Each structure stands twice: as structure tokens, then as C-alpha cells.
Amino acid sequence: MHAIKTVELVKQYKNITAVDKLDLEIREGELFSLLGVNGAGKTTTIKMLSCLTMPTDGDAVVGGYSITKESEQVKRLIGVSPQETAVAPNLSVKENLELICGIHGFSKEKTKLKIREFSERFGLDTVLQRKAGKLSGGYARRVSIAMALISEPQILFLDEPTLGLDVIARHELWETISSLKGNVTIILTTHYMEEAEALSDRIGIMKNGKLLAQGTVKELNERAGTNDFEATFVSIVKEGAV
Amino acid sequence: MRMMTFAKRCTKEILRDPINLGFGLGFPLVLLLLLSALQTNIPVSLFEIDTLTPGITVFGLSFVTLFSATLVAKDRESALLQRLYTTPLTYFDFIMGYMLPLLPIALGQTLICYLVAIPLGLTLSVNIVYAVIGMIPMVVFNISLGLLCGSVLGVKQVGGICGALLTNLSAWLSGVWFDLSLVGGFFEKIANALPFVHAVEMEKALFSGNFDLVAAHVLPILLYSVTITAIAMLCFLRQMKKQ
Numbered sequence: 001m002h003a004i005k006t007v008e009l010v011k012q013y014k015n016i017t018a019v020d021k022l023d024l025e026i027r028e029g030e031l032f033s034l035l036g037v038n039g040a041g042k043t044t045t046i047k048m049l050s051c052l053t054m055p056t057d058g059d060a061v062v063g064g065y066s067i068t069k070e071s072e073q074v075k076r077l078i079g080v081s082p083q084e085t086a087v088a089p090n091l092s093v094k095e096n097l098e099l100i101c102g103i104h105g106f107s108k109e110k111t112k113l114k115i116r117e118f119s120e121r122f123g124l125d126t127v128l129q130r131k132a133g134k135l136s137g138g139y140a141r142r143v144s145i146a147m148a149l150i151s152e153p154q155i156l157f158l159d160e161p162t163l164g165l166d167v168i169a170r171h172e173l174w175e176t177i178s179s180l181k182g183n184v185t186i187i188l189t190t191h192y193m194e195e196a197e198a199l200s201d202r203i204g205i206m207k208n209g210k211l212l213a214q215g216t217v218k219e220l221n222e223r224a225g226t227n228d229f230e231a232t233f234v235s236i237v238k239e240g241a242v
Numbered sequence: 243m244r245m246m247t248f249a250k251r252c253t254k255e256i257l258r259d260p261i262n263l264g265f266g267l268g269f270p271l272v273l274l275l276l277l278s279a280l281q282t283n284i285p286v287s288l289f290e291i292d293t294l295t296p297g298i299t300v301f302g303l304s305f306v307t308l309f310s311a312t313l314v315a316k317d318r319e320s321a322l323l324q325r326l327y328t329t330p331l332t333y334f335d336f337i338m339g340y341m342l343p344l345l346p347i348a349l350g351q352t353l354i355c356y357l358v359a360i361p362l363g364l365t366l367s368v369n370i371v372y373a374v375i376g377m378i379p380m381v382v383f384n385i386s387l388g389l390l391c392g393s394v395l396g397v398k399q400v401g402g403i404c405g406a407l408l409t410n411l412s413a414w415l416s417g418v419w420f421d422l423s424l425v426g427g428f429f430e431k432i433a434n435a436l437p438f439v440h441a442v443e444m445e446k447a448l449f450s451g452n453f454d455l456v457a458a459h460v461l462p463i464l465l466y467s468v469t470i471t472a473i474a475m476l477c478f479l480r481q482m483k484k485q
């Protein structure tokens with residue numbers, strides 16, 4: 001069964017086609033990375049799949065529901081961590097997590113349990129009472145991701161989760177993301193090759209709104225005839241230009 | 243439940259901003275104190291506390307517009323709204339979640355103005371209660387105007403338009419500082435076409451117990467209130483769809 005299947009998904013902005021007839025199939029429980037340089041159309045794809053923006057053409061099925069006709073159902077199944085850190089600045093970390101639990105209709109007891117579980121899992125114990133707007137980049141990003149996950153989504157979207165983080169914070173976050181694998185389907189976007197390589201079950205390479213190739217690191221390396229993923233990426237993206 | 247969760251968050255966000263409280267409550271009260279002190283030192287009756295206070299309460303509401311506009315504009319500029327648009331919160335939840343918390347805050351502000359005016363010599367009567375309740379349509383107008391501005395403007399523009407322009411408009415065109423009929427002409431016509439002077443006159447009428455004067459003033463306020471709320475809802479929907 002597919003967690004996500006897109007059919008000729010198109011997003012047209014005035015004079016640019018941000019996403020161009022995208023056909024994606026993402027399996028349940030896998031971590032799928034959309035890899036591409038800036039402007040490839042990754043964020044736009046995530047925005048359409050998370051019902052934030054309507055496709056110009058085509059459709060996608062997310063968790064069994066159409067993003068164009070059944071957005072209400074889709075929104076109940078997904079968790080989204082937007083490219084920019086998205087927290088309520090004047091609320092404490094705990095209140096931010098409570099906000100999401102409340103929106104998803106969790107009981108008081110369940111909210112309490114979830115917050116305890118998540119502050120441990122994301123290493124937030126020490127900052128739970130701090131205002132989210134006052135956190136460092138690494139902590140703010142972790143809160144932002146925890147907010148996407150605390151609602152127990154079946155499908156999790158992480159848009160450039162480690163953008164702007166230092167090396168240590170990035171590696172810590174990778175560990176956290178790896179620990180989530182298996183339970184939820186994760187769609188992650190990134191322009192860091194090593195990030196896609198380290199975390200993904202499968203990778204889709206995007207350029208100019210089009211999907212150039214998809215597969216495991218091994219499959220993609222074989223296709224490009226190299227055993228270095230960076231070389232593979234460069235070769236596939238260059239090939240796509242011709 | 244969903245909506246109340248969001249409304250609670252908006253309440254916290256507003257009440258935890260010290261600038262909000264400083265301006266929203268501090269500024270009207272300082273004006274009240276200053277002008278009533280001025281009145282005790284001049285021979286003519288310019289700012290009698292019984293007519294001044296209703297005017298100040300209406301002026302104070304322009305800060306409520308600033309709060310609601312700032313909150314919405316800030317949320318739009320941060321990625322928070324983007325996140326919330328991908329949750330089960332509906333359009334209706336957002337509108338109510340933004341508007342509801344400001345209603346008690348605004349009415350509280352009005353009430354505090356009246357209460358502070360009592361030791362300054364305000365006539366104490368049950369009419370204060372009517373004056374506070376009667377403010378509701380004007381409060382809705384001010385909140386909706388904020389929602390409207392916040393939906394179409396950025397944080398900086400909101401500061402200029404709601405913070406500077408609107409507070410001045412509501413002050414100059416409200417008839418609090420000078421009798422509009424003395425200026426007359428075009429200026430008076432504009433003032434009468436806007437809701438501020440009507441709100442002040444209605445508050446004065448409610449406070450002084452001249453209830454028969456209320457109807458003429460409440461109608462334009464209601465008209466503005468309903469129209470601006472409808473436009474605000476459309477603008478919010480438009481920016482929500484335009485993501």
C-alpha cells in the first residue's frame with residue numbers, strides 16, 4: 001500500500017512551473033527524501049501534499065485521501081514541519097506542544113503523557129518552560145519538529161529540517177529522525193546530499209519541478225555508474241539538463 | 243475545543259506582550275489623567291470628566307485594532323500560520339480564535355477607563371454598565387478592522403496604518419478634543435460618515451442615560467461593524483487560499 005501517490009501533480013505560479021507533472025510513489029513506513037538544489041520545487045511539493053496550497057493540475061492521494069477533494073481527512077493524518085521554524089514565540093515550549101495536542105483533540109492526560117515522552121525524546125526537558133521565541137536555532141527547530149510529530153501523524157513532512165543548523169545540532173537531529181523511522185512514513189526534503197544518503201530508504205532527485213530519478217542510494221549509484229553518491233547526484237542533475 | 247485551544251493561544255500572545263498592555267491600557271489612562279488635571283486648572287469647561295471618559299474609551303479601542311492587526315500580521319509573517327493551516331483547524335476556527343479573545347480584553351479596557359475616572363469625579367451610576375455593554379458593536383468593528391489590516395498588510399505597515407493613522411483618525415474625528423460643529427463643513431461631514439464620532443456620542447448618551455439618542459448612533463456603528471467584519475473574513479480567506 002502507498003502512503004502517498006501523486007499523479008501528474010502540477011503547480012504553476014505566474015510564469016514559472018514550480019512542480020511539473022510529478023509522479024511519486026511513497027511506501028508506507030519508509031523515509032523518502034526529495035533531494036534537489038534550491039528552487040527545485042521541493043517546498044512547493046510539500047505544500048501541495050500537506051493541503052497548504054492547491055495544485056494547478058493533477059492530484060495526489062495521501063493516506064488514502066485526495067488532497068484536492070478530501071483535505072479535511074488528510075489534515076488529520078499528517079504532521080508538517082515547515083521549512084522555516086514555526087512556533088508561537090510568546091508561548092513556552094510546553095505551551096506550544098499543548099497547542100498542537102489541543103488542536104488535535106487530545107485529552108488532558110494524553111497531552112501530559114505526550115509532552116513527557118516528547119521532551120525526553122527530543123531533549124527538551126531543560127527548555128520546556130522557556131519561551132519558544134527565545135530559543136537557539138537548534139532547539140527551536142527541534143521544537144518545530146516535535147510539534148509536527150506530537151499529534152501522532154501517520155505521515156510526517158520535514159521540509160529542510162536541518163537547514164541553518166551547526167554540525168553538532170545537525171547530527172543530533174539526524175539521530176532523532178533516524179529513531180522515528182519505521183513507525184511513520186517520513187517525507188523529508190533537503191539539498192544536502194549527505195543528509196539524504198544518511199537517512200533515506202529511498203531518494204527522489206528533483207530539478208526544475210521535475211523528478212529526474214528515484215530509488216535507493218545503491219540503485220541511483222548503479223544507474224550513474226559511480227559509487228560516490230555526490231558524483232551520482234551531480235551526474236543525474238547534469239544529465240537532466242540536457 | 244480546537245477553536246478554544248487556538249483562542250487561548252491568541253490570548254496569551256496578546257497579554258504577554260508588554261508593549262500591548264503599556265499602550266492599550268496605559269495610554270488612554272494617562273490621557274484621562276492629564277486632561278482631567280488640565281480641566282481643573284482652566285476656567286472653561288473643555289474636558290468635563292463625564293463627557294471626556296466616554297470619548298477616551300472609544301479612543302482606547304483603536305489600540306485593540308492595533309493588537310489584532312499585529313497578531314495576525316505577525317502570525318502570517320512567521321511560518322506558524324502555515325503550520326496551523328495543515329492541521330484540522332478550520333477557517334471558522336481561525337476567525338473566531340482571533341476575534342473572541344479580544345472581546346473581553348477590549349471591554350475590560352473600557353471598564354477600567356470608567357473605573358479609573360470615578361476617583362477623578364465621574365458620576366457613579368449603573369449607566370456605566372450600559373456604556374460598557376453598548377460598546378460591543380464598536381469593539382467588533384475595531385477587532386475586525388484589525389483582522390482586515392493584519393490579513394492584507396505586513397507587520398511594519400500595520401504599525402504605521404493601525405498604530406499611527408488609525409489612532410489619530412479616531413482621535414481627531416471623534417469630537418473628543420473639540421466640537422466638530424465648530425469646524426463644520428467637509429471635516430464634519432467626514433467625521434459623521436465614520437463610526438468614531440457616533441461611538442463617542444452613543445457612549446455619552448448611554449452614560450448620561452439619554453437612551454433615546456442611542457438608536458441614531460448605533461445604526462451607523464452596526465453598519466460599519468457588519469461590513470468590516472465581512473470584508474475582513476473575505477481578506478483572511480483570500481490570504482489563506484493564496485499560500
Ligand SMILES: Nc1ncnc2c1ncn2[C@@H]1O[C@H](COP(=O)(O)OP(=O)(O)O)[C@@H](O)[C@H]1O
Nearest residue numbers: 013016018036037038039040041042043044045
Ligand atoms: N508563492 C510563490 N510565488 C511564485 N513563485 C514561487 C512561489 N513559491 C515558490 N515559487 C517558485 O517556485 C520554484 C520552486 O520553489 P520551491 O518549491 O520553494 O523550491 P525548493 O523548496 O526546492 O527550494 C522557485 O523557482 C520559486 O521561486
Ligand SMILES: [Mg+2]
Nearest residue numbers: 042043083160
Ligand atoms: Mg524549500
